[in-house]
Structures are given as structure tokens and as C-alpha cells.
Amino acid sequence: MIQILARYIILFVLTLLVLAILSFSLAYLFPGDVLTNLTGITPQNDIQREALARQFQLDANYAVQFYHYLGDLLSGNWGYSFISGLPLSEEISLALPATIELATYAMVLAIVIGIPVGCYAGLRSYTTADYTINSASMVGYSFPVFWLALLFILMFSLEWNIAPLSGRISLLFDIPPKTGFILVDILLADNINRSLALRDALHHLMLPTLAISVISIASMVRLTRRSVIDVINKPYVAAARTRGLSQSQIFFRHILRNALLPILPLMAIQITTLITNAMIVETLFSWPGIGNWLIQAIYQRDYPALRIGMLAVAFMVFTLTILIDLFNRIIDPSREKYERATV
Known part of the structure; x- marks a missing residue:
């Protein structure tokens, strides 16, 4: 180790x-x-x-x-922004958590929806339900994230008026940016109606999070389905059936745990995809994240902001990838043996 x-x-x-x-x-x-x-x-x-x-x-x-x-x-002396005149370290400390927030909620949504649906499709493999779920996941994976975001804006904001069009929270609420995560900042804020502010923030989070998570949900469904099908055909699952274990016992003791191991390394790739998609969606929903901030820096030719922003995004993506891969090695130490064998 x-x-x-x-x-x-x-x-x-x-x-x-x-x-x-x-x-x-x-x-x-x-x-x-x-x-x-x-x-x-x-x-x-x-x-x-x-x-x-x-x-x-x-x-x-x-x-x-x-x-x-x-x-x-x-x-920490990263220079100053040409646009605002503020230190770049201060601006990035406010913009980067907003992007991480969107990517985190989208990842949670992908795990909560994608893994159970993928398990169900794998257990009902090559049936009508499996074909329907697999087809829906392929369609969802094929949608460009910017087109999907525009479609959600047209439907849910302009046509049905269900969700807000832009921003993180209504201007009625004055939330001090203590952590950069809007839901956490609401809980830490004083002299506000927290329940009303949380409800408003969740309404603003709904569309961008859903637009980002659709591709990740579709990918998670397909990966989980394939992994469950592979595990079902293993000899230890057949041995568990011969011992008279129930279907739920076989699933939770043998299938689920072993099916999730191949999925964990792919979550590092999903996080990179989520952060990239979040940076694209931010410009459409006027979300004050690092992607929207970099776009404004490009328009204004704010070269110090572009230089430090590129470094901050690359540092964030690489750090998360390293941490997830290290976590995967701790959970599944057998990966090291197989990687050494392939080398």
C-alpha cells in the first residue's frame, strides 16, 4: 500500500x-x-x-x-481579474464549488436511478423490459447535453413554467457565500426563512442537474446491466442456487456486490464527463460556476483568469480522478495483481 x-x-x-x-x-x-x-x-x-x-x-x-x-x-497570489479587479483566488473559490455542486448532485442522481434500473434490466436480461430499458438508455446517452438543456428550458421554464430559467436562487434571498455550495450556505445563513430558501434553491437546481445527469444515468444503466449479466453467469451464482438460497439472498450476497466492483473504476470517467457537461450547461442556465466564469473571461479577453481557470479545472479533475482510483484500489486490492499481470 x-x-x-x-x-x-x-x-x-x-x-x-x-x-x-x-x-x-x-x-x-x-x-x-x-x-x-x-x-x-x-x-x-x-x-x-x-x-x-x-x-x-x-x-x-x-x-x-x-x-x-x-x-x-x-x-495563493494568482493575480487579479481584468473584469472585476478582484483576486482570482477569491473568484475561483466562489465559482468552483458551484460547478462541483452540480456535478455532485448529478452523480448522486445517476447512482440512485442508474444502478437499480441497471440491476433490474440485468436480472430481466433479454426480455421485453430489458430491451425497453436498454433502448431508452441508448437514446438518453445519444442526446447532446446542450441540446437537452435547451429542450428543458423550452419545456419546463418557458412552456409549462415549472422551474426557474436561470440562476441559483431568487434575488429575494440574500445568502452569504460561506462555502460556495448553495444548499449548505442556506443552512448556515441567518435571518432567512430556510425552508422557503431551500425550496427555491432546489427549484433552480432541478433543470441543470437533470440535464447533466441524463447521460450519466444512461451510461450507469448500461454498465450496471452488463455487469449484472456477467455475474449471473458465474459459477458461484449457480452454486448459490444449488444450496437453496432465495433470489433476494443470491442477489444481495453474490450478484450486487460483485457486479458493482467493475463499475467503481468507471466512476472516475463519469466524474470527468459530469464536470465537463456541468461547465457547458452553466452558460445556458446562467449558473455562476467555473464554466460560465471562463466563458465570460474568453469574451472579455481576461487572460490571467483563463490561465488560472484552466489550471484550477485541470487540478480539480485530476485530483478527483486520483482519489477515486485510489479508493477503488482500497476496495478491490485484486486490481493491482491483474494490472501487474497485464504489464
Whole structure:
């Protein structure tokens, strides 16, 4: 286990170093003057240009510049946004939890709906119910997330007026952003009607969460169904039947536990997909997450925000992937043996 942790730590550090190098190089890849891209200030004379160049170490070689940039990253000095003038660390700390919130609720919905439906389809394999569920999951998986979000807006917001069109909560509520997660912030807020605010926040969460989760639900149904069918045909399930165990005992003791093991590693891929889809949906629902924030930064040519935003998103996705994969190895240690054998 210590060797596995050491390998993950080395992989984590090296990957973050590569991401930092890519983020640093963006300042030279953006169109325009490098100094203007970093500061948002167009130098009026040579004296001002030299002063700004000394501040950002641009008068030194690339290695010294990267060392200075890496030190600023580690110290939390990420620069300032050209649009708002606020520190980028403060803006990302507010935008990133909003994206994680959407992805988390969509993942919970995919697990709660996808796994039971997939188990039912696997147990009723090659029947009418199985064909119906499998066809529905294929259709759901084929929908582009942005088209589905627009369809939900047209139906539930504009046509039926069931759910709000945009935002996280109505302007009637003043919720201080303590954690960045709207439901948690409502519970921590004072002098508000919490039940009414929670109901309003859930209404705002309904459409974006549903739009993101449809693809993940369809994928989870198909993965679970395939895994259950594979486990049903194993010899230990046939042996359990010969011992006279009931169907519920066979399912919960032998089928479910073994069918979920192949699904757990694929959840890391699902989280990456969920975060990407969440960033797309945010722009349609005016959700104040990192995706919507980056789109605004692109429109305004806020180069420091784009550079740090790219690094923050990559760091979040890679960290979650590493943690889930490590969790899978702890639950299923036999993976290490099979991976060594394949190598």
C-alpha cells in the first residue's frame, strides 16, 4: 500500500508540474503583448514597461519566470481579474464549488436511478423490459447535453413554467457565500426563512442537474446491466442456487456486490464527463460556476483568469480522478495483481 501511495504522490506532483508549465506558457501563446496579457495595462512609456517587467520577472529567462510563477501559485497570489479587479483566488473559490455542486448532485442522481434500473434490466436480461430499458438508455446517452438543456428550458421554464430559467436562487434571498455550495450556505445563513430558501434553491437546481445527469444515468444503466449479466453467469451464482438460497439472498450476497466492483473504476470517467457537461450547461442556465466564469473571461479577453481557470479545472479533475482510483484500489486490492499481470 505504501508503494501505491508513493506512486500516486509522484504521479500527482509530476502532473501538476506539467499543468503549471502549460499554464505558464499560455501567457506567451495568447495574442498580443505578453506584459499586457499579464497585467491588463498597456505601458505608456519605456519606464513603465521596465517597471512592470521587473515586477513579473519578464526581464529574466524563462526558468526564472516559471520559478517566480510557481512561487505565486503556491502562495495563493494568482493575480487579479481584468473584469472585476478582484483576486482570482477569491473568484475561483466562489465559482468552483458551484460547478462541483452540480456535478455532485448529478452523480448522486445517476447512482440512485442508474444502478437499480441497471440491476433490474440485468436480472430481466433479454426480455421485453430489458430491451425497453436498454433502448431508452441508448437514446438518453445519444442526446447532446446542450441540446437537452435547451429542450428543458423550452419545456419546463418557458412552456409549462415549472422551474426557474436561470440562476441559483431568487434575488429575494440574500445568502452569504460561506462555502460556495448553495444548499449548505442556506443552512448556515441567518435571518432567512430556510425552508422557503431551500425550496427555491432546489427549484433552480432541478433543470441543470437533470440535464447533466441524463447521460450519466444512461451510461450507469448500461454498465450496471452488463455487469449484472456477467455475474449471473458465474459459477458461484449457480452454486448459490444449488444450496437453496432465495433470489433476494443470491442477489444481495453474490450478484450486487460483485457486479458493482467493475463499475467503481468507471466512476472516475463519469466524474470527468459530469464536470465537463456541468461547465457547458452553466452558460445556458446562467449558473455562476467555473464554466460560465471562463466563458465570460474568453469574451472579455481576461487572460490571467483563463490561465488560472484552466489550471484550477485541470487540478480539480485530476485530483478527483486520483482519489477515486485510489479508493477503488482500497476496495478491490485484486486490481493491482491483474494490472501487474497485464504489464
